[in-house]
Amino acid sequence: MRGSNAQQLRYILDEQDTFSTDAxxxxxxVQFFQIPSHLLTTVNRRSNGFFSCAETFNQDGELQSTYTWFRVLVKMAARDASSSYSWxxxxxxxxxxxxxxxxxxIGAYSLFRGLLQDGLVQLGTTLQPSEPYSLHIPLVEAIVAMQDLSVWSVRNIVRSVEKASTLAAQDRSLPTRESQGFLMMHEAARHAIHSFETLSVTVETVEAMQRHVVHLASKSKQKSGNEPDTLSQVRTHxxxxxxxxxxLLLRSQSNKERMQNEIALAYNMIAQRDSQVMTGLGEAARRDSGAMRTIAVVTMAFLPPTFLSAIFSMSFFNYTPEHGSAGWSVSGKLWVYWVCAVPLTCITLMIWYWRQRRVGS
Incomplete structure (x- = not known):
């Protein structure tokens, strides 16, 4: 910071995220910022956000010191909904x-530093060292800008998915969804869920910060009888x-629901296409069934003559009259055919019936 407040208001930016790495x-x-030991546990280090504060007052009820500790997560997704993203x-x-x-x-990367610098340019002249939350205003402004970028990056992905679905619905020649399209929808839904989760926690964090500002304002009003203008400005901002x-949380929720709607639409379109395919297969099976019935009727029509021709073509019958015979003759061994044919037919039918019962059970 520059100007007369540079010695009283300052940021210390550490690009390395030592808090999340359990370092x-x-x-x-720890001593300077009075960081509580419970905030350095693994549970808090892995959390997606928190806010805690502490303040002290002198004997006259005047604010003597204020400490705050809070954490914010923001996810930035790639425009093409690929696996490329950054936390x-x-x-x-x-x-x-x-x-x-x-x-x-801690963990102040280049994007955050740039947004913070923009906030300081806009609000630098209004920052008052007398207010504990003066430096929080541009800080939260940068966080709001980062969450805005996060939400709109997910929105752009959802919009591209919606356009692809509209194009597929209008052009029936296009495939409903390819595997790459489903992967994109899965990644987009995952980004939307993460964005909504982290933004929800950020809202709770800033609202807890806002409640603390109101608490300090009420303490100041009780002490002096009126609320200082600078503190009122901080509270309003x-x-x-x-x-x-x-x-932004409402837009993030809308992104998530729009993505779920697109997934449901894709599955419904696939189900409709599969139903049409099954209808076509049923129609083809019906035509095949009609052809098979025709073949079965023709086979049944020719089966009796075929059976008779097989019987009379056996050597048990003699159609060549010999000298002195008046017609054709039948061999006395015709019973051999029936003795062999009838048991073999019964055995065949019994095997078929046994196999049907076995398959049915």
Whole structure:
């Protein structure tokens, strides 16, 4: 920061995310920012956001010091909904003592630093060292801008999926969904869920911060009888930022529901296409069944003559009259045919019946 407030208001930006990697922070930082030991546990280090604070008052009821600790996660997805994405896990520790405020920003990558610089350019002249949350305003402004980028990156992906679905519905020659399309929808839904989750926690974090500002304002009003204008401005600005985050949360929820709607539409279109295919197969089976019935009728029509021709073509019958015979003759051994044919037919039918019962059970 520049100007007369540079010595009283300052940010310490640490690009390396030592908080999430379970690395031990420097004892001097822990002591300076009065970081509670329970915030350094694995549970809090792996959390998707939190807010905690502490303040002290002197004997006259005047605010003497204020410490805040909070954490924010933001997910940035690639425009094509591929597996390319980036997580921004940021943890902040602030110390306000005797109108001197310092905020340690852990995990402050280039994107956050740029947005924070933009916020300081817009709000730098209005920052007052006398207010504990003066430096939080541009900080939250940068977080709101990052969440806005996150939500709109997911929205652009959802919009591209919707356009592809509309094109597929209009052009029946196009495949309903390819495997790559389903993968894109899966990735987009995953990004939308993560964005909604982290944004929900960010809203709760900023609202908890807002409640603490209101608490300090009520304490100040009880002490002096009126609320300082600077503190009122901070409270108003914090309320506006919380409102913006809630608006983004609604858009994030809309992205998630729109993505679920597209997934349901894709499955319905596939089910409709499969139903049409099954209808075609049923029609083809019906035609085949008609042809088979025709073949069966023709076979039944020719079966009796075939059986008779087989019988009379055997050597048991003699159609060549001999000298002195008046017609054709039948061999006396014709019983051999029936003795062999009837048992063999019965055995065949019994085997068929046994196999049918076995398959049916």
């Amino acid at each position: 031990e922070p420097a004892p001097e930082l 921004h896990e940021m943890t902040f520790c602030s110390r306000w003592v005797s109108s001197r405020c310092t905020i340690l920003c 914090m309320a506006f930022q919380a409102s913006m985050l809630r608006n």
